[in-house]
Amino acid sequence: MNHPITIQDCIDFHGHTCGGVSLGFVLANFALDKLNxxxxxDLFARMECQNCLVDAVQCVTGCTVGKRSLEIVPNGTAALTLVHRETGKGIRAVIxxxxxxxxxxxxxxxxILALDPASVCTWEEVTIEIPAK
Ligand SMILES: [Zn+2]
Known part of the structure; x- marks a missing residue:
């Protein structure tokens, strides 16, 4: 996919329409935006939940399990930490x-899609250790 990722792309990838895939779509775009x-x-993502959100995050950010650029550390929080490997800058965004x-x-x-993303997510800058490629 070499076009901007749409919600429909995420739904197609995920396999069904749901609130979770929309939350992941908003969360991932919000994190990309805050990270510029x-x-x-060259990004690395860490998800703190293992549900519908993760598929949208993979789709939108391009960070995938198969490329080892996505780590899932489930703790029940709908949170995405996204790190730019070149700058080392990272942000953690939470639904x-x-x-x-x-x-x-x-x-x-x-x-979810009708809401202002800034009201859907909170965020902070973080520094995390990321696995070598
Ligand atoms: Zn779902």
């Missing part, structure tokens, strides 16, 4: 909203 990075840069009850998967997706 783009897909294709700060909860999903309203009673929404269909389609409604949950639309609900």
């Amino acid at each position: 990075a783009k897909r294709g840069d 700060a909203v909860s999903m309203p009850e009673g929404l269909s998967k389609e409604q949950a997706k639309d609900h």
